[in-house]
Amino acid sequence: MADIVTPEKRSRMMAGILGKDTKPEMLVRRALFAEGFRFRLHRSDLPGGPDIVLPGRKVAIFVHGCFWHHHAGCRFAKLPSSNTNFWRNKLDGNVERDRRAAEALRSAGWRVLTVWECATRDKSVVLSIGALVHRWVDDGAPVGEIAMRDSAAP
Numbered sequence: 001m002a003d004i005v006t007p008e009k010r011s012r013m014m015a016g017i018l019g020k021d022t023k024p025e026m027l028v029r030r031a032l033f034a035e036g037f038r039f040r041l042h043r044s045d046l047p048g049g050p051d052i053v054l055p056g057r058k059v060a061i062f063v064h065g066c067f068w069h070h071h072a073g074c075r076f077a078k079l080p081s082s083n084t085n086f087w088r089n090k091l092d093g094n095v096e097r098d099r100r101a102a103e104a105l106r107s108a109g110w111r112v113l114t115v116w117e118c119a120t121r122d123k124s125v126v127l128s129i130g131a132l133v134h135r136w137v138d139d140g141a142p143v144g145e146i147a148m149r150d151s152a153a154p
């Protein structure tokens, strides 16, 4: 097929396509790839549509934005000061949906790891994120979370 789009248009199209993959998710993927993991992406047939799936290990990984998934106690998850009730209801709904998805995955025999966006913003965590995920996968724990070291409230 002839290439009829200009380079400018093509690069815009590519940006649009790549746009659905958030930066934190790309970062986690690169780290996993460097650790030697091979994975599937966006398994929408699974509960919650995990961002990354390690099929051989039966591991489902979510890369969650701290605000939208309301990372408890995280400094990036502060409620806006206006329309607070609206946001609380909306974000509570997201948390509940995440909880149900993790539960459904668990009862189908999947292990569930959440990598919070704040972990990808923490220089001391981000360099070892692949190793942290690797350790969790080998460890065999049914559920886990990776977050910025000091993101949680005391």
Ligand SMILES: [Zn+2]
Binding pocket: 066, 071, 074, 075, 076, 077, 116, 117, 118, 119, 147, 148, 151
């Ligand atoms: Zn967070």
